[in-house]
Amino acid sequence: MTQIYLDNAATTPLLDEVIDAMVVVMKNNFGNPSSTHTLGQEAKTILEETRRKIANALHVSPAEIIYTSCGTEANNLILKSAVEDLKIERIITTELEHKCVAESVENLKNFKNVEVIYLNVNEKGDVDIEQLQQLLKSSDKKTLVSLMHVNNEIGNLLDLDKVANICKENGAYFHSDTVQTMAHLPLDFSKTLVDFASCSAHKFHGPKGAGFAFIRKSTHLKAQIHGGTQERNLRAGTENVVGIAGLGKAFEIATDNLEKFSSHIQEIKDYAIQRLSEKIPGILFNGRSAESDKSLYTVLSVSLPSQNPLIGLQLDMKGIAVSQGSACSSGAAKPSSVLSKILSEETQQKTTPLRISFSHKTTKEEIDALVNALVEILRL
Numbered sequence: 001m002t003q004i005y006l007d008n009a010a011t012t013p014l015l016d017e018v019i020d021a022m023v024v025v026m027k028n029n030f031g032n033p034s035s036t037h038t039l040g041q042e043a044k045t046i047l048e049e050t051r052r053k054i055a056n057a058l059h060v061s062p063a064e065i066i067y068t069s070c071g072t073e074a075n076n077l078i079l080k081s082a083v084e085d086l087k088i089e090r091i092i093t094t095e096l097e098h099k100c101v102a103e104s105v106e107n108l109k110n111f112k113n114v115e116v117i118y119l120n121v122n123e124k125g126d127v128d129i130e131q132l133q134q135l136l137k138s139s140d141k142k143t144l145v146s147l148m149h150v151n152n153e154i155g156n157l158l159d160l161d162k163v164a165n166i167c168k169e170n171g172a173y174f175h176s177d178t179v180q181t182m183a184h185l186p187l188d189f190s191k192t193l194v195d196f197a198s199c200s201a202h203k204f205h206g207p208k209g210a211g212f213a214f215i216r217k218s219t220h221l222k223a224q225i226h227g228g229t230q231e232r233n234l235r236a237g238t239e240n241v242v243g244i245a246g247l248g249k250a251f252e253i254a255t256d257n258l259e260k261f262s263s264h265i266q267e268i269k270d271y272a273i274q275r276l277s278e279k280i281p282g283i284l285f286n287g288r289s290a291e292s293d294k295s296l297y298t299v300l301s302v303s304l305p306s307q308n309p310l311i312g313l314q315l316d317m318k319g320i321a322v323s324q325g326s327a328c329s330s331g332a333a334k335p336s337s338v339l340s341k342i343l344s345e346e347t348q349q350k351t352t353p354l355r356i357s358f359s360h361k362t363t364k365e366e367i368d369a370l371v372n373a374l375v376e377i378l379r380l
Contacts, residue, residue: 001319004366009152009180009299009357010323014246015205021249022207025242033239034230043241050248057255058214059190066213066234067244071179072100074198074213077235078175079104081221082144082196083112086173090115090141094127096338098152101177105146115141125156125287125342129163136170143170148177149185149197153338153355154287155299164193173219179203179211180296183254184262195219201243205359206250210243261360266297268362275371276302280380284351286339298358303343303351306378311352318373323355 005013025046031039033047048062055062068074079101082088091105095118108114117135120128127147136143145167149158160176167174175196178187182197183204189197197214201207213234215221221234228236254261273290276283282305288294289301304311312324324336339353356370 004320004369006320006322006356006358006362006366006370008359008362009203009355011202011208012205012359013361014207015250015253017253018206018246018249022242022246025245029241029245033241034228046241046245046248047239050244050251053248054212054251057187057251059188060214061217063232064214064217066215066231067239068198068211068213068235069209069240070211071177071198071200071203074200074211075100075175075177076104077213077224078196078198078215078221079108079144079146080224082173082175082219083108083114085222086142086144086219088114088142088144088173090117090139090143091146092117092119092132092135092143092172093146094119094121095341096121096125096127096151096153097146097148098177098179099337101146101148102337119147121341123342123344125151125154125338127158129159129166132163133166133170136166136172143172144175145172146175146177148180150178150180150296150299151287151338152180152299153336154301154342155289155295156287157294157296160194161192167195168193178214180299183251184258184296184298186258189214189216201247201250204250204254207243207246210240210247212247257360262297264360265358265362266292268358268364268367269297269300271364272300272356272358272367272370275367276374279371279375280304280378284347286353287342300356300358301339302354302356303339303347304354304374304378305351307350308352308377311354311377314377315370315373320370320373322370323357324353 029043031043033044051062051065055065091114093105105116109116119131147158149160164174173195176194178197179200182199195216200211223234225236284303286301286303315322336353
């Protein structure tokens with residue numbers, strides 16, 4: 001059976017070029033990058049060259065790129081250090097954030113007595129930016145704003161520049177979970193004045209277990225993991241040299257081909273919207289995911305016009321991999337926390353959610369196969 005992979009927002013397959021780059025490092029660069037001998041310094045060179053290339057792409061200093069194991073660790077490091085080291089008293093966020101942010105914020109509320117305010121969102125998943133402005137103007141509490149650049153379930157895009165400027169005008173720190181947009185959108189942190197951002201290599205055809213946090217130097221965060229001076233004293237522990245080499249290669253390929261890849265994927269997404277609309281009467285597109293100017297080109301969230309909790313399994317049996325929500329929570333038999341906030345109770349009871357996410361390897365033939373399978377399963 002031919003496998004069709006349409007769950008690229010969860011993770012992406014490793015590119016051959018990335019595997020090749022990692023194998024070379026596995027064979028030849030086994031030294032500890034903290035060691036002063038030649039083998040150690042060769043490994044260190046790989047870390048620093050990769051760091052420099054990433055920093056150049058984001059228009060920041062290499063010292064502001066801190067390697068982590070993934071975006072979840074990066075987000076945890078940023079949020080917890082901000083409270084402990086910057087003495088943040090208030091966090092403004094939404095109830096639509098990724099689980100790693102939502103649960104970290106809840107933990108800080110419960111154990112560090114941080115005030116947490118959740119911004120309003122409408123039925124399309126749009127964040128109330130006016131409310132954010134009012135909240136920042138109405139209090140002089142030391143505040144961190146944490147809003148994801150793109151929602152991982154519905155694909156809604158946040159106006160990063162606008163929010164960053166509002167935060168700067170009001171003396172607030174701004175953290176954005178950029179895991180879904182890093183290497184998928186052009187990011188220039190010399191102009192977009194976020195203080196903190198995050199990355200996971202496996203979201204753009206790199207390896208799992210490698211990522212980074214962008215931490216602006218002027219914020220002076222400190223480590224959450226102790227026992228070594230690695231990563232500018234911000235993350236103790238021997239760095240994952242092989243994974244970081246893969247991260248660097250995947251980042252390079254993604255950014256060098258950004259225009260070509262994004263154009264192809266947007267075409268695939270538009271085709272999917274067209275075919276689903278034609279063949280499945282009553283299908284709904286959640287949030288802004290069907291609006292090309294307001295959503296990320298890799299994610300399409302739909303609600304099928306009948307309830308079928310087994311749809312993911314049925315598609316899997318036909319060799320088609322999709323998600324019914326966030327991969328970090330879809331293993332549990334719970335409704336999507338994002339969709340439950342933006343869809344009416346009636347809509348949730350009458351429909352079945354599906355998240356279809358694309359890569360530059362996705363073809364129109366694969367979209368046709370998905371649509372045909374859905375028509376067969378739904379008996380349309």
